[in-house]
């Protein structure tokens with residue numbers, strides 16, 4: 001007779017401790033097999049074979065697999081489109097004498113992930129398998145922080161007030177999933193694809209930040225967070241993205257040591273809520289009127305931006321830091337994004353896609369949110385007539401040029417390029433172009 005088991009489908013929660021779905025599965029009374037799907041609908045589109053994110057995920061899953069092997073179990077790895085992958089997984093488990101009773105997973109709020117989960121849920125139901133989902137990677141889900149009339153917030157400050165009034169401290173406790181691993185299925189030869197079999201190779205140039213919730217770093221955060229030359233932020237973003245840290249662990253540190261840092265974690269939940277409630281903002285302007293802005297076509301200026309050769313040192317330093325490490329400081333992300341959309345008048349989606357390709361911490365909701373904020377097209381965005389001056393941003397946030405010198409060694413020599421666009425001209429052109437889109441009746445004849 002087949003052995004009845006439960007599966008835990010890991011996605012953006014690559015840890016064994018304080019894992020809500022794993023805990024739910026391990027306390028369900030059935031032996032549990034963890035599963036990870038290397039999703040070909042995502043992986044096949046990646047430009048780099050030595051992708052840093054794939055390397056990060058693969059290494060982390062390798063560590064978890066080692067921990068599970070110690071209790072005679074492991075993660076069953078599938079390299080396929082999710083629907084095909086689940087069909088073949090269920091078939092193979094049946095052939096090995098296992099009957100899957102239930103699948104447990106933590107909820108994901110991105111529109112594409114929700115479509116995937118709906119498709120897998122109906123596939124599982126057609127096999128008579130229950131699909132249990134859990135709140136795990138946020139403290140409050142998109143539908144738990146709403147205005148009094150039940151509609152979603154579109155402005156951060158009232159959202160965060162409501163979030164804080166929801167008794168978050170009651171949700172900071174962890175679950176003891178790691179203590180229960182002995183309840184995992186004991187199985188020989190659990191399939192695990194190699195990176196090479198999936199068409200990838202390790203990104204040897206990748207340096208992954210460690211999980212750092214140091215008390216002093218958090219206490220100094222408010223004073224240091226805007227200085228790109230200083231290691232004054234946590235670099236936790238990749239860990240929050242892939243769930244190698246638990247949000248409850250991070251939130252506890254925020255509540256204990258830094259209200260300012262806690263606010264950043266609330267921004268993260270705000271953008272999760274925005275993408276869930278306003279899925280159109282993945283592809284189009286959050287405020288649809290801004291879809292009428294006439295962007296310039298991408299040419300040599302876009303290439304200069306990507307290469308960090310615009311002649312604006314803070315912009316160039318940021319773009320080179322991104323290329324070299326897969327990371328960019330938040331202040332600099334705002335400056336380079338504003339420069340692309342306002343100074344070069346290039347479509348924010350070009351920048352959003354370039355970041356998506358390059359960032360180790362790429363996370364759709366925060367990336368789209370950040371880009372639309374900078375472009376002035378998003379919720380709670382900087383108004384379109386406010387155009388960051390990249391030179392004064394540099395003077396204010398990197399006054400000793402320490403960050404610029406680190407990433408642009410030829411800065412200040414004849415080899416360093418002249419600015420590809422004049423700030424005053426660019427500012428007026430951007431304001432004029434946005435105004436034309438938003439208030440065509442008030443637009444004057446223009447030279448731009």
Ligand SMILES: Cc1cc2nc3c(=O)[nH]c(=O)nc-3n(C[C@H](O)[C@H](O)[C@H](O)COP(=O)(O)OP(=O)(O)OC[C@H]3O[C@@H](n4cnc5c(N)ncnc54)[C@H](O)[C@@H]3O)c2cc1C
Pocket residue numbers: 225233234235236237238240241264265267268271328329330331333334337355359361362363364366367368369370371374
């Ligand atoms: C144009 C643009 C694109 C961005 N793209 C991404 C992205 O793809 N992925 C991503 O995680 N963040 C993104 N951000 C937000 C922010 O820049 C990064 O989260 C931050 O720089 C990561 O560094 P850290 O972990 O040291 O952050 P810390 O300053 O230590 O903050 C702690 C955590 O709070 C969250 N956080 C901080 N700032 C923001 C913010 N503005 N919006 C949402 N969450 C925030 C992150 O999870 C971060 O790890 C983007 C910002 C901009 C302006």
